[in-house]
Amino acid sequence: MSLDPYQPCPCGSEKKLKFCCGADVSHELEKIQLAMEGEQRLAALDHINKLLSTHPKIPSALMYKALVELSLSEVEQARQSTAKLLEVAPTNPPGLALAAILDCQDGNVLAAISRVQQALEQHPGKIHHLVYQAIGTLGRALFATGEVLAARGHLTYQVRVSQGKDETAFSAMxxxxxxxxxxxxxxxxxxxVPPPAESSLSAAGLAEFQAALKDANYGCFQAAAKKFEALAASExxxxxxxxxxGTLLVTLAEDDIAAAIFQKYAAFAAVPRDEAIEAEALAQFLAMNGEEYQVPEVTATFTIDDAPALREAWISNKQLQAITLRPEDMDLAEGEPPPQSAFFILDREIPSTGVDIARDAIPRVLGELLFYGRQTDRAARVEFTAPQLEDWNDRIQKVKTLIGSHLQGxxxxxxxxxxNRNAAILAVNWRFPDDTPQEHRKTLILEQRRHLLLNVLPDSVQAGLDGATLRQAAANPQLQNKALATILLMDLAQPQEEPVFNEVRRSLGLPTIDELDPAGRKIQALSLAQLTRVEATKLNDEDLxxxxxxxxxxxxxxxxxKMGxxxxxxxxxxxVANKEDVFEILSRQSNDPTExxxxxxKAQDWAKDRGRSPARFMLQEIxxxxxxxxxxxFTRIMETLRAKHMNEPGIAQGLYMMLAQLGLIRPQGGAPGAGPGGMPGAPTAMPAAAPSSGGLWTPGQPAAAPAEASKGKLWLPGMD
Incomplete structure (x- = not known):
């Protein structure tokens, strides 16, 4: 049976089949559809080519051909078929969507945005399934290329269109x-946002405002932006x-223009100060990829003679820390040999002990040194790489001193x-002596970070402050909100509130950011940045x-x-709350191992008190x-799991996978060998280090070796 000639044409034109691709090809189109639905791609391609031999300009056939070719990974052929489709029907939404998908594959996300917008504008409110797919592909491609806010705008729209039913889209977001x-x-x-109830807009302006919102609701962000741009000029x-x-331009990846727009918005007296500072902070974030916010990373190349002698001297030099570089991890040109040695250069020798070491005695890493021997067409050389900060010349002099008489020219x-300039300024690049206690390291790093924030950052030139320093901007009423925005961006990037940022504000004579009393406030109306300041203990249960x-x-x-x-x-x-889930969320978010x-x-106790298994929390504890x-x-947990929980769904498998990832058992089962104290697979190869930023160590991240124990008390899966 042929396709109904009065049904919408498969090509996505929104016309009836009879008046578009034609009723005379409906039987062949049905054959193609059935073959594709049955995943008989080669058969579908045969039907398509047969149809195109007699009807070479049928949009549906060209669309299907490009789709099949993409599914067969024949990208170049799909590109040609898509080009033919757009030659026949330049505004065909599926054709534009396919072209956008191919643009994403090529990394040309800006072209893809334009094509997706053109596709959405053809039939506002009606989204062909290929256009919907292109929106998601574009969102993921934008994320991969670093356009995170544009990516979020597209993925959010896709989730909204699917009403949250598309798990792939929701997961990507x-x-x-x-x-x-x-x-x-x-x-x-x-x-x-809608226009305010008491607006200065004219009747025509208000109508155009609503029309722009309608365009955006249909995903036509480019059309909506043009309407708002015209409104901004007239009103x-x-x-x-x-x-x-500004919001629309962010979604369209026009970050530079959006930054200027948000700065304009922040300057309006009618905008509340908190919101103005947030808008200025967003503007600075959007502009952050600009060169004025960056510091160049520079490689200085030193030609040397008698390379073997210099290398031998460096191996025993206590101002150099040898590092291991794998050639496969380096960006080497074809045929280029890897360096013979690699070092971190320190500003002083490493002290003999780190016990009770003072902050000003810790060696600072100045940069990376790569040592190359003589090559057929090139003299022996040393390459030094570091951010080109204000002390660049001092660092170069350090390298020259290390090279000494071996330097040639x-x-x-x-x-x-x-x-990023501020990240480079605030980096704590230290090399501690190996015996420095972990708690002492943590204390010293926090002290150094506080020192840099209070004494170094305020006198560094900031691109977001029109070339002024934070201290200069704080003293200038016209720049104070920008200074507050610069601090706010750094403050909110921290996982928890840190008093040092209010210290910075006070030291500069700027208003501090204090906790908000929720009394009389609508919690849903607060921004997330404001919500982090709300006193959680004063919220009622519903608002909490x-x-x-x-x-x-x-x-x-x-x-x-804070709220959890x-x-x-x-x-x-x-x-009211599923506290087991809340405990688990908190445990994954905390960066404090003790907490x-x-x-x-507490999660285990909560589960046991309610007659539920605590096993999943015990696994996370290991x-x-x-x-x-x-x-x-560790032994107690293992024995408890073995005695009480191994028959629970997923527990044995989860434990086995975790222990295999930790290196405590081989994938085929059994211990990989007894370590110190007879502990099978004792993770002695795991270097002592701080936990991951999430507070919960996961396989692949360093952990400290456990203490010794008796061999006979430990059971592992596969040892029965």
Whole structure:
């Protein structure tokens, strides 16, 4: 049976088949559809080619051909078929969508944005399945190329179109939010806002405003942006026009223009100061990829003679720290040999001990040295790479001193990359003596970071402050909000509130950011940045759960930790909140191993008190116990799991996989060999190190070796 000639044409034109590709090809189109639905791609391609031999300009056939070729990984052929489709029907939505998908594959995301917008504008409110697919592909491609806010705009729209039913789209958006790359202030301006009730807009302007919102609701962001841009020119005194225009330009990856727009919005007197500072902070974030926010990473090349003698001397030099570089991890040109040696150069020798070491005695890493011997067409050389900060010449002199009489001529310099200037200024690049206690390291690093924030950063030139320093901007009323925005961006990037940022504000004479009393405030109206300041203990149960949920939905670690801790502490929420899940979320977000263990212990108690299994929390406890060297606790957990929980769904498999990843058992079962104290597979190869930023050690991250224990008391899967 042929396709109904009065049904919509498969090509996506929104015309009836009879009046588009033609009723005379309906039988062949049905054959193609059936073959594709049965995943008989080669058969479908035969039908398509047969149809195109007699009807070479049928959009449906060309669309199907490009689709089949893509599914067969015949990318170049798909590109040709798509080009033919767009030659026949330049505004065909599926053709534009296919071209956008191919653009994404080539990394040309800006062209893909334009094509997707053109496709959506053809039939506003009606989205062909290929256009829907292209939106998701584009969102993921934008994320992969670093356009995180544009990516979020596209993925959010795809989730909204699917009404949350597309798990792939929702998962992609959650992955993006949990990546840590989306600044908290971006969420404040992620959605368009209606015109205020008391607006200065003319009747015509108000109508155009609503028309722009309608376009955006259909995903036609480019059309909506053009309307708001025209409105901004004709009625420039309405702040919401500028705000919405900035939001749309962010989604369209026009970051530079969007930054200027948000700065314009922040300058309106009608915008509340907190919101103005957040808008300025977003503007600075959007502009951050500009060269003025970066510092060049430079490689200085020193030609040397008698390379073997110099290399021998360097191996025993205590101002150099040998490092291991794998050739496969280096960006080497074809045929280029790897360096013979690699070192970190320190500003002083490593002290003999780090016990009770003072902050000013810790060696600082100045950069990386690569040592190359003589090659057929090139003299022996040393390459030094580091950010070109204010002390660059001092660093170069250090290298010259190390090379000494082996130096031949002046070094050459080449920019090899860019690094964020503030990140380079605030980096604590130290080399501790090996015996420095972990707690002492942590204390010293925090002290150094505080020193840099209070005494170094304020006198460094900031691109976001029109070339002024923070100290200069704080003294200039016209630049104070920009200075506050610069500090806010750094403040909100931390997983928890840190008093040092208010110290910075006070030292510069700027207003501090203090906790907000929720009394009389609508919690749902607060931005996420403001919500992190709310006193959790003063929220009622409903508002507390709403705040916690908002934090989890956008993976806002600071908000999740602050509100989640209050959720589990409230007896009144015992029957309202699933505290097992809250405990687990908190344990994964905390960066304090002690707190993480307390949370996991409370989660186990909570589960047991309600007659449920605590096994999943016990599994999460294992890596932490190993990291802390607490073998007695590790053994207790293992024996409890074996005796009580191994028959529970997923527990045996989860334990086996975890122990295999930790290197405690071989994949085929059994211990890989007894370590010190007879502990099978004792993780002695795991170097002592700080836990991961999440507070919970996971396979692949360093952990400390546990203490010794008796061999006979430890059971592992596969040892029965």
């Amino acid at each position: 959650m992955d993006l939010d949990s990546s840590g790359q989306v600044p908290l202030v971006a969420h404040t301006f992620a959605d368009l 420039p005194n309405e702040p919401t026009i500028w705000r919405n225009l 002046d070094p050459t310099e080449e920019a090899v990359g860019l690094a 759960m709403q705040a916690f949920t908002r934090g989890t939905l956008v993976s806002c670690r600071r908000l999740v930790l 801790r209050e959720v589990v502490a409230r007896p009144s929420l015992d029957k 993480t263990l307390e949370l996991l212990t 890596p932490l116990r190993l990291m802390r060297g607490e073998q007695a606790e």
